[in-house]
Amino acid sequence: MDAKYKVNRLQTTNEIRPLVDKHWADLRTAKERGELVAWASGPSFIFAYAMGMKCHFMAGYAAYCGGIGAGEEVLKVAEMAGDLPETCSYHRLHMGMGEAVARGIPINPQAILPMPDLMVAGRLCPEMSHYAEGLHRRFGVRVLPIDLPAVVDMEDMPRIREFVYRQFKEVVIPTFEEVCGKPFDYDRMSEILSVLKKVATLRNQCWEFFKDKPSRWTLWDYGVSIAPVFYLMGNPAGVAYYEKLLKELQERREKGIPAIAPDGEKYRLYWDGWLPWAFLGKFMRKFIPHGAVVLCGRYPWEFFPHPELIDPEHPVETWADLYYGMESHLVYTFSPKGTVDLIGKLIDDYSLDGLIMFSSKTCRVMNLAQPEVIDVLDKKYGIPGVIVEGDMIDSAMISDAQIETRLQALYEMIDSRRR
């Protein structure tokens, strides 16, 4: 191992934390200001924002808890309340938080959220329904469920798009109107989408810097910058953030500054699966000393690769099309076929040397086909891959020794193929 490598930290990414903190602080205090609160999973929060509600987002909350180091204690409360450790850790976090509030168990106050006036359960994954059901059964939360099927074959897309669009029009919008006591605010949804279009366009320009050799930044930087395109959607601060980030990356390019000092990376890697929010630093420390950098991934890239398709004039239609349109079809990247297509392109465009497939022990949304995906891509592109087991939040599911061994194997496979 060569100890010479170290990270060149970006300045702009330091600005994300205050934005994110403000979002969650606003949510925590919303009820005090008499505001309505929603919780959301799947891509459903935009409807709450359009109605001026403060809204939580399931995965965003998990990332936040992981980021503030509150994950473990909240998971412990869930376990105490009977949730089983093999349950999705995002699910357990929410149960734990709800139980902590209901039973008066002290946890990090930043991790406590007000119970929602409405929970929008976008069932992209069945677990998103299970957790909403659990919250309803335990705490009487009102649930607005929407089925958002992950599509595994493009030919299935049109009829599923129709189903999803009808649910938006016939169930989601009327329910929000009832809960908020006012007509649905299509204009506000359009505004949110206009901001999103700008942010996503800038973000995609930033993404292009992964093509540089050496890369100017890492997937971890990209991952922590996700909030403005996601649960901070419609917040103009996102535009300013990405403009600044783009400028910093451009400067790096001009000055020849790589993501890792002194001369850039030795291994350019793909990362599959959710980001390990509570362990970003841990993984970074396993990459950098080897000169490895993760550049592209399936998860953070999946949002809005085609901002040009966002049509703020037709907000509800465009929202359905972003996920289920034949051109944009975000949900397809969850499927193994979609993944193979996506990673194949990434390997070519970003000069990748290897693949890390992060297999979450409590989330089975992608992990069953990961060995197959490695095999297909190895055969087609001669790129090796390894599976790294773990979890996004729960340290009990993380084995340092196993991660080290698998990563070492990957580095060695790449070296041997280079010889």
Next chain:
Amino acid sequence: MEKVLSKIAEVTSDPYGYVAGLKERKNKKIIGCFPMHVPEEIVHAAGLIPVVIWRGNEPVTWGHAHVPPYDCGITRSFVDDAVRGKLSFMDGFVFHIRQCLQAGEFPFIMERHFKPAYQKILYLPAIYPGDATRDFALKELESFKTSLEDFTGNMISDDSLKKSIEIYNKNRSLMERVYEIRRAKPEILKAKEVMQIVWSGMLMPKEDHNELLAELISGMEEKSITPQKERIKVILVGCLCQTLQFDILDLIEDLGMIVPDDDLYIGSRYFANPVNLNGNPMKALADRYLTKSPLCPTKGVWDIHWGDEAIKRMRDNDAKGIISVRVKYCPPHTCYYPDFRSKMAEEGVTEVMIEMEHEIISLEGVKTRLQSFAETIGGV
């Protein structure tokens, strides 16, 4: 009765051999339907033989390279069977990929390792409010029907579908009768035999199964039972998608308990709710899928409680406790379970949960749990 039971045991002791032989004997194609919600009637009406995929009887071997250890037993066993070529007698597969995350990636694995002549993905919806849900469920079933028509080259008429539904409904009512007699005379069948009876119906053509059931029922009706000693009645709940190890069922009985009824998938859930034969058969099949009870935790239902249903079943049968059988790494059941258990506690019902893995690690742990459960409810 004994003859029927031994025929049934023969089928379930070697499902691979039985189904492969069936294909030869009937000269028909076999379509494997991944449990739990594929409407087999449509496959039947297409002139094919639907069989419900099962958890195999061998430990996972090659499958280790294809499926993580933290997936449920039937997932691991099915992938293992598929990559080892043990299912080569099957002509096609149907996967309802929205019931849980495990099922979602089967089609890709199958295409790579099996290349079935026919493969269909169903996206049956959660039972959520709004007309869109029912319309979409119907569209899914229509697309299933069309795909089978394309595969066989034959149209499926409403009449032929109704005939198939009649055969399936007949099977449901016969199974219901078996359960009715068992409720009245629980000693008449061992729990293992009941599971074999249901499971054999998932493997055999329903016409053949119906004949066996008719014979079995007349035997059961005639047979008088004198309970040798007072046994403690318990209800089994859960075990989605897969057969419970017979050793565990025997253990329950060896510990002095008896099972008069169950809420298992390979049990009463499989044959619950006949399809309404009046009107459009496709709509009727969609309606059956969209029925909320018996509650299936894969269907997104929260206005009724699984715990209430289980408690009612327990009380109706004058049983003293509930044994939850949870398949390890089955998220739908695992996520529901804490609330199920709370409901038991609220209602003062004694309940125990046993975890079911594909490879039994040790029966000792299960035995200890069941023993103390039996003691609590007044058994041994």
